[in-house]
Amino acid sequence: MTAMLFDESGVALPADGRLEEIHRLLLERFGAPEPRVPWDPLSQFIYSLLSSRTKTETTYAVVAKLKExxxxxxxxxxxxxxxxxxxxxxxxxxEQKAMQLKGSLEEITRRYGRLTLDFLAGYRTDKIRGWLEQFPGVGPKTSGAVVNFSTLRRKALCLDSHNLRVVQRLGLTPRADAPTTEERLMRIVPESWTAEKMDDDHQLVKKLGQTICTFAEPKCKVCPLVGLCKYGQRELKVG
Ligand code: SF4
Known part of the structure; x- marks a missing residue:
């Protein structure tokens, strides 16, 4: 069952108010994320393909090294x-990522005639994601990152492992895999949210997952979301 969330005065929030309130509290705690300078879709694709289970700083350093x-x-x-x-x-x-990377770059060239993903700007978001997810190693996280973070700047929620864990603990949607969770969350994302705001939200939730709502030990007592969190409320009662 979805947790009922309340604002500071105890008033029940409508579905799209939950994400807005979470976003507000995270901004209050962490401040606004550094504005992203979006990369072209192909560079973002390469970054995202390499990034799974790898620290952000390491992946940035590797992409810089590849360019050099x-x-x-x-x-x-x-x-x-x-x-x-x-x-x-x-x-x-x-080893596995080298094969996926080379295979994808060759396949993009074969299908489009040259190595670029700029042509995706002419497609609908769902078509872009479906197209990208045909490549080995490319799932919803990578396709979500390409459409949302790159110059394509489409609305999408990129759920990495930190985002998924936080959303599940919050009880925002029934527990499910990342693609289903993203689909459910997209239904409660406020209409007014832009692609840039979704990107900021991804970064804020990720920061919470890296620093407070960690895999090993969620620090609910110091978490800005504890009043809204199903897991956190349980922890407080037990502790
Ligand atoms: S209250 Fe606890 S479980 Fe909930 S988001 Fe915060 S740290 Fe995670």
Missing amino acids: TFGGWENLRDATLKEIEQAIGDVTFP
């Missing part, structure tokens, strides 16, 4: 698997 080593993404595509694997050695599962 290979110059253009065509050179990365044409490099050998061994060369790519060596260049991305700091991310998790480099």
Whole structure:
């Protein structure tokens, strides 16, 4: 059952008010995230493909190294698997990701005639995501990141492991996998939220997941969302 959430005066919030209130409290605690300078869709795709189970700073450093080593993404595509694997050695599962990366870059070139994803700007968001998710290793998290974080700037919620854990503990939607959770959350995202605000929300929730609502030990007593959280309210009663 979905948890009922209340504002500071104890008034029950409408469905789309829950996310707004959570966003407000996180902004109050962490401040506004640094404005993102969006990358082109292909660069974002490469970053997101490499980023799973890898620290953000490490993935940024690896992408910077790839740019320095290979110059253009065509050179990365044409490099050998061994060369790519060596260049991305700091991310998790480099062998598997090197294969996915090379395979995807070759397939994009084969389908579009050259290596770019800029043409996706002409597609509907659901079509873009479906198109991207055909590639090996590309799921809703990667496709969500490409459509929301890149210059495509479409409305989408990119649910990484931190976001998913926080949303589940909050009891915002019934427990489910990331794609189903995203679908359910999108139904309660306020109409007025822009793609940029969804990006900010992703970053704020991620920060909460990294610092307070951690996998090992949620620190509910110091969490700004405890008054709205199903798990947190239970913890407070027990403690
Ligand atoms: S109250 Fe606890 S479980 Fe809920 S979001 Fe905060 S840290 Fe996570």
